[in-house]
Amino acid sequence: MIKILLISHSYPPLLTSNSIQVGRWTGEVSRSGDIIFNVISVSPQWTSEKTGINEPASHPELFVHRTLSLERFFLETKIKGVLSRIWPALLAKPDFQSLWIPFAVAEINRMVDREFFDLIISCSHYITNHLVALKVRNKTGLPWIACFSDPWTESIYFQQIDKRHGSWCRNLERESIMQAAAITVPCREMASLFSKCYGEMLQSKLHQIPHCYDRKLMEGIEQHQYRKESCKSGEIRVVHTGSFYGKRTPLPFLDILAVLRKSGSADKIRCLFVGADKEEYRKALIERDLLDCVEFIARVSYEESIAFMKSARLLLLIDAPCRGEDSVFFPSKLADYLGTGLPIAGLTPQGSCSERILASTGHYAVDINNVEGALEKFESIFANIDSKPFHEPPEQYSLENVISRWRELIMQVVNTL
Numbered sequence: 156m157i158k159i160l161l162i163s164h165s166y167p168p169l170l171t172s173n174s175i176q177v178g179r180w181t182g183e184v185s186r187s188g189d190i191i192f193n194v195i196s197v198s199p200q201w202t203s204e205k206t207g208i209n210e211p212a213s214h215p216e217l218f219v220h221r222t223l224s225l226e227r228f229f230l231e232t233k234i235k236g237v238l239s240r241i242w243p244a245l246l247a248k249p250d251f252q253s254l255w256i257p258f259a260v261a262e263i264n265r266m267v268d269r270e271f272f273d274l275i276i277s278c279s280h281y282i283t284n285h286l287v288a289l290k291v292r293n294k295t296g297l298p299w300i301a302c303f304s305d306p307w308t309e310s311i312y313f314q315q316i317d318k319r320h321g322s323w324c325r326n327l328e329r330e331s332i333m334q335a336a337a338i339t340v341p342c343r344e345m346a347s348l349f350s351k352c353y354g355e356m357l358q359s360k361l362h363q364i365p366h367c368y369d370r371k372l373m374e375g376i377e378q379h380q381y382r383k384e385s386c387k388s389g390e391i392r393v394v395h396t397g398s399f400y401g402k403r404t405p406l407p408f409l410d411i412l413a414v415l416r417k418s419g420s421a422d423k424i425r426c427l428f429v430g431a432d433k434e435e436y437r438k439a440l441i442e443r444d445l446l447d448c449v450e451f452i453a454r455v456s457y458e459e460s461i462a463f464m465k466s467a468r469l470l471l472l473i474d475a476p477c478r479g480e481d482s483v484f485f486p487s488k489l490a491d492y493l494g495t496g497l498p499i500a501g502l503t504p505q506g507s508c509s510e511r512i513l514a515s516t517g518h519y520a521v522d523i524n525n526v527e528g529a530l531e532k533f534e535s536i537f538a539n540i541d542s543k544p545f546h547e548p549p550e551q552y553s554l555e556n557v558i559s560r561w562r563e564l565i566m567q568v569v570n571t572l
Contacts, residue, residue, distance in 0.1 A: 157569055158191045158270070160263060160291065162277040162284045164252050166196035166219060170207035172397075172487040173280040173304060175457060176366055182211030183558050190565065193272070194219045195263055195287075197255050202226045208457040222262045224255035249282040249307065249324055259287045267295055273569050275299040282307050285331050292334050298568050301335040304366075304487075309348055311481045312401055332356050336568050339364045344483035344508040362564055366487045367557040368494025368548060376458055378465035391540055393426040393500075394467035396460045397488050402475035405431065406439060407523055408502055411533050413443035420534045421448075426471070429463045430454045464495050468540055472501035472509060476523045479506025489513075494548045500536055502529065516549050 165171040167178040185192045198221035199206050211217060266272075275297050277288035285301050292299045307313065307328045308321070315321035332338065332353050339362045340346050346363055399405060405428060415421035426449045428436075433451030440446050455463070464470060470492045474482055482504045489509060492499045499518040503509040510520040521532045550556060 168206040185216040222258040252283040278302040298336040342485040366490040379462035395471040474503040479504040482507035
């Protein structure tokens with residue numbers, strides 16, 4: 156029997172991409188009966204994250220330990236504003252969820268004092284998870300698998316507050332790479348980035364385990380009936396799920412849609428942005444005369460977002476308009492999109508991770524940095540929407556494949572050390 160300490164700030168029912176993916180594969184891997192997960196996560200009432208996903212079914216091999224955090228207290232008082240002015244680096248070390256670290260470490264210390272564990276696994280999106288794991292590793296000497304769903308200091312989203320903060324982050328990243336027995340990343344683009352930065356340190360410890368879709372979940376959810384009557388009248392529904400942040404916005408697609416509408420090439424298109432903030436983009440819709448064909452729907456549960464996906468004729472992915480070599484991210488929503496079998500159009504930089512995955516699975520990759528080319532491509536996609544009505548979900552991104560990959564890596568690390 157292998158006992159694992161799994162550190163993931165976000166875990167179901169919290170509605171984040173990391174929570175969805177980690178909750179998915181840990182729930183299934185532990186069902187084998189020979190692996191026990193003890194998950195350390197933040198308690199929903201102590202974080203600003205929203206809930207909206209079902210927790211993994213309870214069974215003897217999966218225990219979830221939920222702890223306190225100071226995140227919500229800082230967000231809902233004036234303290235965060237004061238600190239952001241006088242000591243901004245504190246709240247960026249390495250993310251706002253670092254306020255959870257002392258509570259997570261204290262809970263784990265109590266656990267390791269009373270029982271034995273074989274392995275630590277930490278799962279980012281939040282880098283904070285790796286800092287908790289590093290502290291536990293230094294105390295216990297347990298082997299550690301660090302799962303990086305995104306890069307840290309080499310990310311285009313990394314914000315260096317000052318030189319001291321940047322140096323602090325890079326030193327901790329380097330120490331994490333050195334201390335971990337294995338590093339996982341979700342795609343080859345991230346693997347190349349890590350190899351470029353830490354080639355001599357990684358040796359054979361770098362592994363690729365992709366994000367995945369849940370076939371049974373996809374089959375068990377009916378398509379959403381939201382304004383279904385309008386679809387029957389010839390409307391072509393385009394659906395995008397999830398929020399926007401930083402450099403990733405819906406504006407590039409709205410610009411394309413506005414031009415195609417004026418030329419009459421997108422008269423039947425109705426676009427739903429599910430889970431995005433309507434008020435933030437209302438002005439953009441008015442300026443582009445798109446209020447009658449684009450709708451923003453407030454955040455919904457994860458299962459409801461799947462239902463919206465399944466109601467689409469075309470699923471939409473939008474990446475940040477950066478250089479292709481900088482777009483190393485594998486959006487977890489893309490794995491779910493692939494699991495629906497519906498056509499996908501990705502507005503993404505040429506050379507990005509998303510472009511490779513879309514092209515290799517028979518979907519549409521549209522260069523977000525080539526405006527004229529994107530207009531022509533979307534005009535063609537809309538005109539030929541029925542030419543590719545269904546795609547067989549690719550097996551390499553299935554939950555079954557990811558479970559197998561995780562079990563293999565866990566056994567390898569435990570048996571090697």
